[in-house]
Amino acid sequence: MREGFGFRSLHPVVLLVYYAGGLTFGMLLFHPLVLLAGLAGAILANVALDRAASLRRWALPMLVGAAFVLIVNPLLSHRGRTVLAYWGDIPITLESVVYGATMAIMLANVLTLCVTYRLVLTEQKFLYLFARLLPKTALVAMMATGLIPRLRRRLGDLALVQRTRGISVTEGGLGHRVRSGARLLHTLLAWSLEDALQTADSMQARGYGTGERSAYSSYRFRARDGLALGVLAATGAALFAGWAGGWGLLAVYPRLEPVSLSGGDGWVALGYFIYIAMPLGWEWRDARAWRASNWNG
């Protein structure tokens, strides 16, 4: 679907850059507070994009994953100078606790970003991007996404009718079920290969393989895409410079340095927040346009 509202309406290339950058910095930067700023931005983006509906669906597995990292790291890693306590004879160090917490935040941040990725960069947009880089592979991917639901539906139809002939994977002994399943798949394959020949005919009939292919695109690069890309590039460059200068990185081992945001760390946190929260701007801008037009209308 080509959505016309807010962040989703941006060109797929801009969206790809946003996610590539967001994820890269999410893994390059290593400071609990900087990453928390990013996580806050990502959660706000989720709220803006679909009132966090899909985030809520994913929240439990994400929290479990983050908690797992948070707990397991201090138990497995014993590096660090500051021993907080002993669990049996296992030393629990402050450093490994902070390290685990940072990892947990990093994981939560990356996953939260991925939730919006699924919302925004739909299959269509992904294929569009892909088709420019690898046209042949993209065609195969498109054919496969068309084929799989068809195969699934056919297998259902086939199983329904073949049950009347005693070929069933839900009745009888295990051996019978396995044989039945194999028979069903064999038939499905033979049938689908027959049809694939016709699909090949249909492709040839429409000039497939007569020369260089071109790519149909349904997306246009507009001024707003340029603006968005500019903002991303500027923030990204600043972040990169900060990271290269050693900011946004917390030295944990061998001895923990103070966790507070010192100097450049604050700027990096702000920059990362702005970068991740960019969807908010576009959602707000278009929502305002709607309010204005509703006012008039």
Added chain:
Amino acid sequence: MASIELERVTFTYPDAERPALSRVSMKAAHGEFVVLCGASGSGKSSLLRLIKRELSPGGRVSGAIRLDGTPIERWPAREAAAAIGFVMQHPDNQLVVDTVEHELAFGMENLGLEPGAMRRRMAEMAGFFGLEPLLDRRTDTLSGGQKQLVNLAAVLMLQPRVLLLDEPTAQLDPLAARELLGMLKRLNEEWAMTIVLSEHRIDDLLPIADRVVRLDGGEVVFDGSPRDYAREAVRRGDPAWRLSLPGVTRWALEREQPAAAPHREPPLSVKEARGWLPATGEISSVPFESAVAVPDVSAPRREADALLSADGVFFAYEKHAPAVLQGLEWQLRAGDWVVLFGGNGSGKSTLLQLLAGLRQPQRGHVRLAGAKFSRISPAERFAAIGYLAQNPVLHYAHDTLREDLRQAARQAGLSDPAAAAERAAAEFGLAALLDRHPHDLSGGEQQLGALAMTLMSRPRALLLDEPTKGLDPLAKLRLAEHLSALHRDGTTLLLATHDVEFAAAYATRCALLFGGVIVADGAPDDFFRDNLFYATSLHRLFRTHGRTAEEAGAR
């Protein structure tokens, strides 16, 4: 200037003794709508595929095929692919990619068109076909008719000079078929598109075609106007020709007295046939012409007990999806031959599957001779109630027809499966095909084979889903003869179909499914008399006439 010209084309498949086409000469002039008819295997597909170079079957060809005066093999590859559009029979198998928009763009991408040009053509074609609301849809969520429309549009994207269609409506229900034909008519009239279309069900095509070419055994046996074709078909008296005509045309030409009105043009539609009606209501009932006499045993059997009954059956495919069947109450009595009508997605197939025990209703019960389905073992149920799916391919699971028939005989508990398979094949005229792969049989043969398998267990009831879809008139007649024989032997039949003419000729009872319940149920004559849409063309012709006659009589 002729657009497509075939000159003495003879074509032989590699291993065949007889040529599939012999000395075929025909022309489709610019802007002409040519209908190619003939029984299955008469060479229609081979002919069309020879014209479309990319799909040309391997074999020996002689003669010349010219497009706009130039032999097709001399056209450059790209231009040849674009110049001749080809639409095939199966709506599903022609779709290549995932969404409608990508599908429409596929051909243009192959030709390497500029993005601007592509977008413009997309806009035009989507507008012409009214496909804008579907552009973002995935192709597997479309109905069969919509898919075929997309296939047609996708071919037209290349701006062909000639459009070839190989039985494009065979897999569609009549409504979708008519919509597709309407689109072709518009293309032909508004764009002067040259169209060559092969089909064996041509009654809807005769009114819009410019010319009819009939093939028989690879030779052209008729080439002329639709009205001449109608006259010729009646003159020949051959059922294969006669049955290809619309019901009203057949009626009009057969009652015509040579001396009465020799100059009159044969009617091709109900509207034209109005002029042929007698001035007064001398015909009170519709003159049925059944190929097999309707058995006059319906009256005593009416009292018979219900063989299959549905009690308040409620069925939905998903928890929150709208229910397909909503508290349906219905009985099939022993000895009935029932035809079930209903629109697309009205739940005809679902009802058949429920009555066959393939699916379980969420509420209500289905009973076989009074016993709830849940009390009968599945194997027993499947043996007592035969079910034939819309797509006969679904019934096959082995590599030869013989093995499939044997397996069915074994399943039915017959003592000598091999002999039973031979016997069944002989009975259905499939003996020569026993060692073929089931997928290599024609649609009609596949269906007879599936029927033979289903009948191994001698079911008391036989439920058939759209059994006449894609059959040529003769194959339909053969199927009808088999079904009539079964019915005489006491098998209860239930057919879900769109084929009104078939139902009118054979059924003893007709029912209409709508809104998840049966809304009409009765003897065929009463049923059709009260209907406008689910009625044969003859019923439609006589309906208004009969009424005016009655009114005149009342006054």
